[in-house]
Amino acid sequence: MAKKETxxxxxxxLALKVTEPLGLELVDVEFVKxxxxxxxxxYIDKEGGVGINDCEAASRKxxxxxxxxxxxxxxxxxxxxxxxxxxxxxxxxxLERSIGKTVLVKFFKAIDGEKQLRGELESFDSSGISVKxxxxxxxxxxxxVAKISLDPDL
Numbered sequence: 428m429a430k431k432e433t434x435x436x437x438x439x440x441l442a443l444k445v446t447e448p449l450g451l452e453l454v455d456v457e458f459v460k461x462x463x464x465x466x467x468x469x470y471i472d473k474e475g476g477v478g479i480n481d482c483e484a485a486s487r488k489x490x491x492x493x494x495x496x497x498x499x500x501x502x503x504x505x506x507x508x509x510x511x512x513x514x515x516x517x518x519x520x521x522l523e524r525s526i527g528k529t530v531l532v533k534f535f536k537a538i539d540g541e542k543q544l545r546g547e548l549e550s551f552d553s554s555g556i557s558v559k560x561x562x563x564x565x566x567x568x569x570x571x572v573a574k575i576s577l578d579p580d581l
Contacts, residue, residue: 441498454521514576527547528548530575
């Protein structure tokens with residue numbers, strides 16, 4: 428397993444010890460390098476959405492646990508936040524929660540001349556994603572999907 432995946436896995440395990448008792452859902456953890464700096468990003472959520480106080484409480488406790496266990500050898504900046512309005516839907520539970528909402532589905536390569544679909548998420552299973560576009564259901568094989576994100580009408 429690559430260093431990035433190892434760091435993300437360990438950070439996920441530690442973050443779960445903090446988020447669950449706080450009544451928060453751990454949505455995602457990513458370890459990335461941007462502009463010469465490493466960032467450990469922890470995305471949290473809860474019913475009704477998270478606020479700054481939720482992020483602060485989780486950040487302090489996660490930071491303390493990471494300092495105690497010291498599982499990441501690189502210097503990094505910890506960021507704890509909501510996944511945001513345009514969140515990426517990575518897990519089946521994210522998709523389940525998003526049925527009936529507007530999504531943007533991007534493909535690895537064009538399908539029927541299109542590189543993406545925007546519409547209402549109707550359903551999904553292990554093989555495909557069904558999106559209603561202009562009143563017509565379109566199903567895309569999951570292996571062709573590069574990314575699915577919420578795309579709320581603002």
